[in-house]
Amino acid sequence: xxxxLVGMDVTIVNVALPSIGRELHSNMSGMQWIMDSxxxxxxxxxxxxxxxxxxxxxxxTFQTGLTIFTLGSVLCSAAPSIGGLIAxxxxxxxxxxxxxxxxxxxxxxxxxxxxxxxxxxxxWGAVSGISLALGPLLGGxxxxxxxxxSIFWINAPIGVAAILLAARFVPESKAPHARRFDPVGQxxxxxTLASLTYAIIEAPHAGWTAPRILGLLSLAVVSFxxxxxxxxxxxxxxxxxRFFRSVPFSGAVVIALCAFGCFASFLFLNAxxxxxxxxxxxxxxGLYTLPLAAMIVLTxxxxxxxxxxxxxxxxxxxxGSAFLASALMLxxxxxxxxxxxxxxxYVFFGIGLGMxxxxxxxxxxxxxxxxxxxxxxxxxxxxRQVGASLGVAVAGTVVAASQMRAQRTxxxxxxxxxxxxxxxxxxxxxxxxxASATRWAAESTQRVASLLDxxx
Numbered sequence: 001x002x003x004x005l006v007g008m009d010v011t012i013v014n015v016a017l018p019s020i021g022r023e024l025h026s027n028m029s030g031m032q033w034i035m036d037s038x039x040x041x042x043x044x045x046x047x048x049x050x051x052x053x054x055x056x057x058x059x060x061t062f063q064t065g066l067t068i069f070t071l072g073s074v075l076c077s078a079a080p081s082i083g084g085l086i087a088x089x090x091x092x093x094x095x096x097x098x099x100x101x102x103x104x105x106x107x108x109x110x111x112x113x114x115x116x117x118x119x120x121x122x123x124w125g126a127v128s129g130i131s132l133a134l135g136p137l138l139g140g141x142x143x144x145x146x147x148x149x150s151i152f153w154i155n156a157p158i159g160v161a162a163i164l165l166a167a168r169f170v171p172e173s174k175a176p177h178a179r180r181f182d183p184v185g186q187x188x189x190x191x192t193l194a195s196l197t198y199a200i201i202e203a204p205h206a207g208w209t210a211p212r213i214l215g216l217l218s219l220a221v222v223s224f225x226x227x228x229x230x231x232x233x234x235x236x237x238x239x240x241x242r243f244f245r246s247v248p249f250s251g252a253v254v255i256a257l258c259a260f261g262c263f264a265s266f267l268f269l270n271a272x273x274x275x276x277x278x279x280x281x282x283x284x285x286g287l288y289t290l291p292l293a294a295m296i297v298l299t300x301x302x303x304x305x306x307x308x309x310x311x312x313x314x315x316x317x318x319x320g321s322a323f324l325a326s327a328l329m330l331x332x333x334x335x336x337x338x339x340x341x342x343x344x345x346y347v348f349f350g351i352g353l354g355m356x357x358x359x360x361x362x363x364x365x366x367x368x369x370x371x372x373x374x375x376x377x378x379x380x381x382x383x384r385q386v387g388a389s390l391g392v393a394v395a396g397t398v399v400a401a402s403q404m405r406a407q408r409t410x411x412x413x414x415x416x417x418x419x420x421x422x423x424x425x426x427x428x429x430x431x432x433x434x435a436s437a438t439r440w441a442a443e444s445t446q447r448v449a450s451l452l453d454x455x456x
Contacts, residue, residue: 007330011135041093041384050378068158118308136286185238256383261391295350322352323426443446
């Protein structure tokens with residue numbers, strides 16, 4: 001139910017973006033911030049949420065996240081301005097940071113057999129497809145009939161029901177030894193992501209050489225370097241850099257960055273393309289995304305079984321190939337692209353996303369000590385959210401810059417550079433999908449697991 005809430009929230013908001021922009025008088029950067037204020041907070045606090053769940057209990061943290069997310073949704077529905085909506089979306093993000101990685105940790109600790117866990121994760125991931133299927137339809141229908149504010153109302157009854165059901169059915173669990181809090185590391189993570197995202201989004205308007213933008217980029221570099229220097233010195237760091245000595249784990253994080261960067265930029269640009277270029281109403285925009293969602297529903301459980309029986313390589317190779325096919329098709333996008341061609345690109349994209357998600361999750365947690373399950377899951381989920389945040393930021397910025405450079409307002413040609421970038425990301429998924437399943441990669445995971453066990 002938590003994955004359903006979070007997944008539906010993403011697609012509902014994307015479909016409603018043009019309506020929100022018109023009513024609240026928002027430009028491109030404002031619409032980027034509607035999405036990125038959410039994903040930025042999620043990415044920044046996922047690691048802290050994993051640590052909290054290991055220390056205070058996964059069910060307790062999970063219910064707290066549901067409460068904050070539900071409250072944030074209600075406040076979003078009443079936002080008086082674009083600034084208020086961005087702030088309340090950030091509150092939603094704070095709640096969401098305590099949901100999916102904690103839920104995944106609960107699943108990991110409940111299903112201890114590797115094959116059963118892979119299948120459970122596949123079923124869990126299939127809910128993402130269901131939420132993607134319902135999100136655009138509900139979002140389009142509600143936006144057209146009642147108004148965009150109603151898209152946030154639907155989260156309230158689902159959130160309350162999930163809180164009550166978690167109290168009744170979810171067993172409480174904690175890590176045998178939870179890490180201490182790391183406020184300095186947390187501050188460095190947030191500063192790095194926030195300054196980088198802000199610089200990317202605002203650069204087209206302020207200019208890349210503006211003192212403010214250069215200062216933010218410098219701050220991001222300094223914060224990131226400080227994080228790399230500070231964390232290894234702590235006995236119990238927020239981000240244990242030893243995890244990244246595992247080739248499958250590092251590969252999973254990079255693949256998550258690429259795949260979800262592509263996904264977020266695709267959703268953001270596609271909603272604007274269908275409504276502003278093709279002139280479709282919100283509900284028909286939702287209908288157009290059904291092939292993508294249907295493929296996720298069909299392929300995610302299959303990918304979970306495939307990962308359980310043959311490892312992550314086949315799923316990742318299929319995912320990378322499907323992403324590449326979709327991105328290549330979208331590089332030819334125009335205002336008059338035939339419907340079947342457009343829907344075909346959505347089908348390939350849905351196959352890629354459905355196949356990649358269980359493989360990312362399995363690669364991140366497999367071979368790691370169960371005591372570190374919350375942390376490993378949180379780092380993998382952080383990769384997804386950082387990718388989503390940067391995907392929206394880069395997509396909007398590149399489109400705005402392309403339009404300024406060409407001194408024209410044509411939206412569709414300005415999106416082509418993004419789709420070529422997606423081709424590069426798909427190639428990375430293919431390469432890492434092969435490399436992460438080698439014997440050398442498996443041995444690196446065993447060495448990291450031994451290091452973590454000794455430290456514990």
